[in-house]
Every structure is written in C-alpha cells, then in structure tokens.
Amino acid sequence: MRPAVVALALVLSGWALSAQSPAPVPSGAQQPTFRADVALVTTDAIPRDQDGRFVPDLSKDDFIVREDGVDQRIDAFVLVHGGRTFNLLAPPQAAPEGIVLPTSRRPVDTGGSGRVIIIFIDDLHFEVDYTPHVRRLVQQIVDNLLHEGDLVAMVSSGPSAIEIEPTADHRLIAAAATRIRGSGPSPAEIFRMLESSSGPGDIRFRAQVAFQTMYSMVGSLDQVRNRRKAVIYVSPGYDLDPFAEGRKGKDRIMGGRFGDPMKALIDEENPYFRLSGVRADADLFLLMQELTLTANRANASLFTIDPRGLAGVVDTGQYVDQSEFRTFLQKSTSSLRFLAEETGGIAVVNDNDFAAALKRIDAETSDYYVLGYTSSNPDPRRRVRQLEVTTKRPGVTVAARRSYSLKTPGTPPRPPAPPRTKKK
Incomplete structure (x- = not known):
C-alpha cells in the first residue's frame, strides 16, 4: 500500500465520522446515554x-x-x-433512569444528502490496449451516474497513481481519466514470464495489491450512516493460474511453451512448479471473500465493470488456444460476478453498452x-x-x-x- 492511498482511506473515514456527528444539545437539556454493547x-x-x-x-x-x-x-x-432522505424511524435510545423518551418520531425530510461513491480503477490488470476504453468509461460514469450532492473518491491500484480524496467536484474525476494507463500483462507476456511456486511472474502479487487497496478503502466506509455506499469496480477480473495447460506444454498451437520439450518433464517431476495451480482458486476465493465480508460489514455494494466488454476470441499471435482463452474469460468474469452478487451489486460483464448499465446502477443506488x-x-x-x-x-x-x-x-x-x- 502506498502511503498516499492509506491517507485517502483515513480522509474518507474522517469525513464519515464528521458527517454523522450528532446535533448539539440545547442548553439545560440532559444528553441521553447510549448502550455501548449494542x-x-x-x-x-x-x-x-x-x-x-x-x-x-x-x-x-x-x-x-x-x-x-x-x-x-x-x-x-x-x-x-x-434524492431526498426521510428518517421514518430512529433507533431506540437507552435513557437514564427517570427520563422518558418519545417512542416514535414524525417523518423528517433531511434533504438530498447524496451518495458516497468510490471509483476503483484496477490498472494492474487491464492491458494497455484497453486504456482508451477505460478513459471513456470514466467519462460515462461522470455523465450518467454522478449527481449533485454525491461525494466521490477515486483510486487506482497501480501506475496510473490516481488518488482523489472524497469530493463533490466531479470535474476532478473527469480530469483524472487522462492519467489512466493499463499495465496488465497480455497472454503472450504471461507465457514469457518465469515461473515460481506462486505461479507465473507477479500475477498473484498484482491481485494481492489490488485487493489490499480495496480493503482499506471499503473498510473506511463502515462509519458512514444513512447514505447509499457504492463502489464502481473497473477490472477485467482475476485468474491466479491463467492458461495453465498452455504453460505446461499442452496447448494445440505452439506445441508447448515455445516448443520446449523439457518444460512438461520439469512440471511432471518437480511439484514445486505445480503448487501454484493447486492453491490458485482457493487463494483467490479467500481474497474475494475477505473483500465481500468487509463490504457487507460497511453496507457497501460493489458494482463491477469489465472494460473488455463483449469478448470471445483472442489474436492467435498471443500464443494461446481459443478454448483455453474462453476458460480464462469465464474464470475472470466469474470473479467479478461473485464480488457483485455477494454485496448486493451488479456485475457488468459481456456487455458493450456501458451507458445503459450505468443508468441501471444509478437507479439501484438512488x-x-x-x-x-x-x-x-x-x-x-x-x-x-x-x-x-x-x-x-x-x-x-x-x-x-x-x-x-x-x-x-x-x-x-x-x-x-x-x-x-x-x-x-
């Protein structure tokens, strides 16, 4: 975690605490006490x-x-x-002995307080070729989702270095879109990565960084009350063991990793290089489960958006079999569906009409x-x-x-x- 990201989470948490500060008690009135154990x-x-x-x-x-x-x-x-909030029933208060509090409240219109929205750009996972698509997507978010009164923060997981503190000035969000740049590896680059017990290259490390960033941001929403809390999660999804068969020399295009006959032999004889495949799905589930638990504890919904849109085939120059690429797409989009469905959000996957999807998200959060x-x-x-x-x-x-x-x-x-x- 970069120090600036941690600072952004602290700012959001501090705003949340100040936003729910109780109204001052009139002079001479006794402040009722609250039960700390409930x-x-x-x-x-x-x-x-x-x-x-x-x-x-x-x-x-x-x-x-x-x-x-x-x-x-x-x-x-x-x-x-x-856009207006009506507090129809306040939680009960435990009053000191001898003080009688009213049992009900009249409906109170507290005005349009807006929503709290975090936009997360997972630039560690989408390829550089998708950079223009994600930039346009952020502009569509500003045009179709954000309204006056919404408090919006924006953060990226990697080299785009976007860390916008919660703000009501949505022009800052639109301006930050020009700094977005994807850095996710392509299938061909994954095939060229060196292997370790954690899988190919830094695939697992990238996922851990992305999830750790979201733990801090979503956890800071825990103190926000009576506001809709939404996380717009822009990512192509996750697979910690991508193209496993092709990397083991069983694909039907290149005859293995650049035709190396020794690779299959090494993988079969040395369990050190098979450990990542055994743990990959279980480790990814643990990462996703902890994030969904954190979001549900904060009563925040994750709305995941796959910037790849409707994808089905891959260029043969990427050295990956088409059937294995479809398996990769299925696993990565399934991770986005899990994050959304477990938190009451919507997964926008296999869909090129982002404007219509954003309007649906707007309706769900309004x-x-x-x-x-x-x-x-x-x-x-x-x-x-x-x-x-x-x-x-x-x-x-x-x-x-x-x-x-x-x-x-x-x-x-x-x-x-x-x-x-x-x-x-």
Whole structure:
C-alpha cells in the first residue's frame, strides 16, 4: 500500500465520522446515554414490483428481516427516494433512569444528502490496449451516474497513481481519466514470464495489491450512516493460474511453451512448479471473500465493470488456444460476478453498452430503504451471519445484501514482496 492511498482511506473515514456527528444539545437539556454493547446492523433494501419499479410506500411493518433464519425487530427505518432522505424511524435510545423518551418520531425530510461513491480503477490488470476504453468509461460514469450532492473518491491500484480524496467536484474525476494507463500483462507476456511456486511472474502479487487497496478503502466506509455506499469496480477480473495447460506444454498451437520439450518433464517431476495451480482458486476465493465480508460489514455494494466488454476470441499471435482463452474469460468474469452478487451489486460483464448499465446502477443506488436492527444473537464467535429481507406485500421482491460479518481485531495482511522466480 502506498502511503498516499492509506491517507485517502483515513480522509474518507474522517469525513464519515464528521458527517454523522450528532446535533448539539440545547442548553439545560440532559444528553441521553447510549448502550455501548449494542451495535445496530443496517442493510439497504430495494423493493420492486412485478414491472421492476421501485415501491416507495412501504412501512417498516411491511418488511421481514431474518438473521440466520431468526426474525429481527426493525429499530431504524429510512427511505431515500428521488434524492431526498426521510428518517421514518430512529433507533431506540437507552435513557437514564427517570427520563422518558418519545417512542416514535414524525417523518423528517433531511434533504438530498447524496451518495458516497468510490471509483476503483484496477490498472494492474487491464492491458494497455484497453486504456482508451477505460478513459471513456470514466467519462460515462461522470455523465450518467454522478449527481449533485454525491461525494466521490477515486483510486487506482497501480501506475496510473490516481488518488482523489472524497469530493463533490466531479470535474476532478473527469480530469483524472487522462492519467489512466493499463499495465496488465497480455497472454503472450504471461507465457514469457518465469515461473515460481506462486505461479507465473507477479500475477498473484498484482491481485494481492489490488485487493489490499480495496480493503482499506471499503473498510473506511463502515462509519458512514444513512447514505447509499457504492463502489464502481473497473477490472477485467482475476485468474491466479491463467492458461495453465498452455504453460505446461499442452496447448494445440505452439506445441508447448515455445516448443520446449523439457518444460512438461520439469512440471511432471518437480511439484514445486505445480503448487501454484493447486492453491490458485482457493487463494483467490479467500481474497474475494475477505473483500465481500468487509463490504457487507460497511453496507457497501460493489458494482463491477469489465472494460473488455463483449469478448470471445483472442489474436492467435498471443500464443494461446481459443478454448483455453474462453476458460480464462469465464474464470475472470466469474470473479467479478461473485464480488457483485455477494454485496448486493451488479456485475457488468459481456456487455458493450456501458451507458445503459450505468443508468441501471444509478437507479439501484438512488431509491432504497435503510433497515436497521439490533441482532438477537450476541455470540461474537458467530462472525458471518446470513441475512434475508422480504416483504409481506404480494408481488414485491427485495434486493438486499445476503450476509454480513462482525468486525474482528486487526486488518488483512499486507501483500508480500513480489515472488522470486527460478529458471527452469
């Protein structure tokens, strides 16, 4: 992690804390006390009718929230509709003895508070040829997604060195697009990489850097309340063991890695060079799982966008078999689908109409309810908890996150140094 990225996360966290500061108590009034041992769990819920339209007239009694199959009592209920926030039910407060607090609140319109949006450019993974596409995509994000009142931050994972602190000036986001430059390896470059126990070249290290950047950024959103939190995740996805058969000399184009007959023999006899293939999918799942747990804990949704658009074939000059390339596409896009679906977001993959996709994301993040409850399960050993949000109204379906996790001490480990390679 670069120090500037860490500073950006701290700025966003500091803004979040200041944004939710309580209103001053009038002189002579006694400040009620709060229970420190109870944490309010919040989740965004988007109910839609059979025609796909948002349903704005539901009450808290219309919703059913279950944690691990157990019904929960809704203590906080906020509606955001048409850019305006309505606090329909405040969470209960524990008052000192002798003080009686009101049991309910009148609906209060707090005005258009906007959304909190983080734009993540994973330039460590998309190839340099896709640079113009990603630059146009960022401009489309500014034109079709961002609105007045939205607080937007932007960060890149690699050499583009983009680190824009949370700002309401969206012109800074558009101006930063000119600095974007992809540095992801092409299939031909992957074939030329030296192998190690961690796989080809620095493939695994690049993924660890990208995920570590997102851990810090998404984790800083944990303190933001009553705002829709969205992460626009621009990346072609991940595969920690790409083109495995071709690299082992079994592809049908080049007869192996540049026709080297010794490569297959080395791979078969030396398990050191097969270890990466055994661990690749499991290690990638752990990276993605920790990020989705962090996002769900912060009640933030990941909206993943593949800048490759609709892709199906690759130039034969890349030295990779077409069927193996399709497998690579399937694995990388599946990683993007996992990140989005596990956090209640949308995966824009195999799609060239980015403008329409961004308008859909805008609709998903503009109209929603925020439901809050105090978990009935106090056991801290139950870290990951399943959520289910439904409604009693017939014909209405609800899109919401499916799980959340309790916060544990410490942070995800820093990525290790790039692996040392060994010639064969």
